[in-house]
Amino acid sequence: MTVEAGEPWGRQPGESSAAFAAFWVYAEQPYKGGLPRRSLRKCAEAIGKNSKLVFGWSEKNGWVERAREYDNHIAREEAEAIKAEIKARRRRAGRISDQLTAAGLRKLQNIDLKKLGHKDAANYLALALKFAAAFEAMAPDEGKLNLNISMNQAGKAERQIYRMPDNGRD
DSSP states (O other), X not given: OOOOTTOTXXXXXXXXXXXXXXXXXXXXXXXXXXXXXOOHHHHHHHHTOOHHHHHHHXXXXXXXXXXXXXXXXXXXXXXXXHHHHHHHHHHHHHHHHHHHHHHHHHHHHTSOGGGOOHHHHHHHHHHHHHHXXXXXXXXXXXXXXXXXXXXOTTSOEEEEXXXXXXXXXX
């Protein structure tokens, strides 16, 4: 890992290169159950140094707090990566949804509404409601989603999706 100057997990003023290397052995000890299980004693064993020396380095250079800061930094980076992936998936899902909706609307435009039975009309309505609910579930934190599907004066199906902010205002 590249360490930027001034980061708490970076080399501290007066910290020897041996102590800094030992800090990384300590900081990168394996996790169990999602939580770090660090041990100064295990660190000393891993680097072949006396436990008292490693305990001294740790106390002098604040290893426990620095390692905690490093963990927090990694957790923030992971959270940002997850958010970015969720946004990308939402965008892909939105594009696919738009394509499927457009294809479906093109087909619906060719239906003779006078020949459409009650059961088919109910099925189309149920499918539209399921679509709207699924789309709403993808972005619950971005306000209420409204979906309008209607026929214009020329008899063409039109779709309008808009988001109503949680505060009820545009």
